[in-house]
Amino acid sequence: MPQLPPAGGDDLGAPDELIPFQDEGDEQDKGAGRGSAHGDLDELKSSLVHESENRRASASGSDSEAERPPPPQPRESFQKPRDYLAEVVRRQQDGGFFKGPPYPGYPFLMIPELGSTYLPNGALSPGGARTYLQMKWPLLDVPAGATLKDSRSPSPAHLSNKVPVVQHAHHMHPLTPLITYSSDHFSPGSPPSHLSPEIDPKTGIPRPPHPSELSPYYPLSPGAVGQIPHALGWLVPHLMSSRFSPHMVSPAAHGLHPSGIPHPTIVSPIVKQEPTQASMSPGGNSKSPGSVKKEEEKKPHIKKPLNAFMLYMKEMRAKVVAECTLKESAAINQILGRRWHSLSREEQAKYYELARKERQLHSQLYPTWSARDNYGKKKKRKREKQPQQQIQDTESSLASKSKKPYVQYLPIEKPCDSPASSHGSMLDSPATPSTALASPAAPAATHSEQAQPLSLTTKPEARAQLSLHSAAFLSSKAASSSSSLSSPSPLLSRPIPFATMTHTALLTSPPSFPAAIPSPQAALAVLQAQPLSLVTKPAD
DNA sequence: CTTCCTTTGAAGACC
DNA sequence: GGTCTTCAAAGGAAG
Secondary structure, eight states: OOOOOOTTGGGGOOGGGSOOTTOHHHHHIIIIIHHGGGSOHHHHHHHHHHHHHHHHHHHHHOSSGGGSOOOSSTTOGGGSHHHHHHHHHHHHHHTTOOOOOSSTTOGGGOOGGGTTTBOTTSOBOTTOSOOOSTTTTHHHHSOHHHHSOOTTSOOGGGGOSOOOSSTTOOOOOTTHHHHSSOTTTOOTTOOSSTTOSOBOTTTOSBOOOOGGGSOTTSOOOHHHHTTSOHHHHTTHHHHHTTTTOGGGSOHHHHSBOTTSOBOTTOOOTTSOOOOOHHHHOSSOSOOOHHHHHHHHHHSOOOOOOOOHHHHHHHHHHHHHHHHSSOOOHHHHHHHHHHHHHHSOHHHHHHHHHHHHHHHHHHHHHOTTOOGGGGTTTSOOOOOOSOHHHHHHHHHHHHHHHOSSOOOOSSOTTOTTSOHHHHHTGGGGOSSOTHHHHHSTTOTTOOTTTTOOSOSGGGOHHHHHHHHHHHHHHHHHHHOOOHHHHHOHHHHHHOSSOHHHHHHHHHHHOGGGTTTTOOSHHHHHHHHHTOOSOOSOSOOO
């Protein structure tokens, strides 16, 4: 079933006409909420109130994004010395624990995995395959020196063997940020699925991704090499020589761009890799069933492109980990799931758009690839039932079905959870596409602006039912708060901007936090977790 | 060492 | 066409 698209969907017009990526909301949300939220708590609270009021007014006063009053000073975010200092102070208070973004004074760069995925030179680290968003915001404000890192640093690939097989070598070309996801081509509001293939607004015909839209993270398949425009064209000769898996080409042969700059798609062969086709069956013809099977197994594993939430997770995980004492991914993911719902539609739209581009690129690079190819590749997961099914019989059998008892990583007063989630998003956080609409993420959104193609989400009763189920599910499963159960409809009908609800809840129930928050940093993290732009708007 | 957990979204399978 | 299943990432926990 098609997933709920992000904000704006059908009303946003042609992609190229869309608001550049660094629209005011993005900029402020990222910068403000995460930058200055580090500062004074009281100030933040007042800012929260202020923001809530702003959002409330905005939600009631306009029907479209375009009608929303433009921010007085869009790019202010972290350019405020106060904010920067607050960040500095906060980091000092963190005593080194804080593993913030790598760029001092630019905490919303969201390059959380430079330590795990990418090394400072932008190269891929063993921890992950892709970091897609690292250049989005840096492109906007960050000094060039901070963005363009030393490209001659050694690739991290050799540091570990934990690298995805094919989509592995996403070393970032230092210049890639300048040609990838540029604001000219990034459309924050594009729906996630129904725009693919992208329609050229001018010609009305599907158009291939512009080079600037192509993520540099995918190695090229032989069939797609020729299709890749010039942005990746320099790789073609090398890739052609490598049959399929560009990462298997000797780094000596292709490790460097003609300019001498390592490229993301090139990884050291030392890295654990699946055998290439070239290396696996020289003979090729006479294959016993066993060898066929063998070859089948040796086929390069092309992973699915990441969806919007996965992209979001990749970006935000490190931040959450830094904010929380939690380390288990399951717990982190719960937090991220909640935060995802608390994102504004604009913010979510960015990820939907990125995901769309990822899929687009993926299909270009691997024209013959199908998600089916990966079916059964993983060990069968033990999950017998989907959440919606579980909802129906959670109480009776949930615990018994799981190998491991259900772990409520995020109790109601979970230290690192965002208040938004615990008070609202929890209601509809279970994995159902409808949640995006039901999500409180877009307080200012209205039906006209946020027309969602997904029919499911347009049915109020369906949403209510789902939410009720979700609440029940959560309730039985996670001892969720009963208040969530009791009032799904207000949330669904949005009489109150969620931000208001959330922030009100936050501000009116601070006593619930200290008991669960282990440290002032965690307390700040709770506030910081708000994806809204709270404090960068100039005080009135 | 392998699988599970946990999240959302996309896509394929299935009815 | 609707529903269900699988897989994407992540890394600690558990088997």
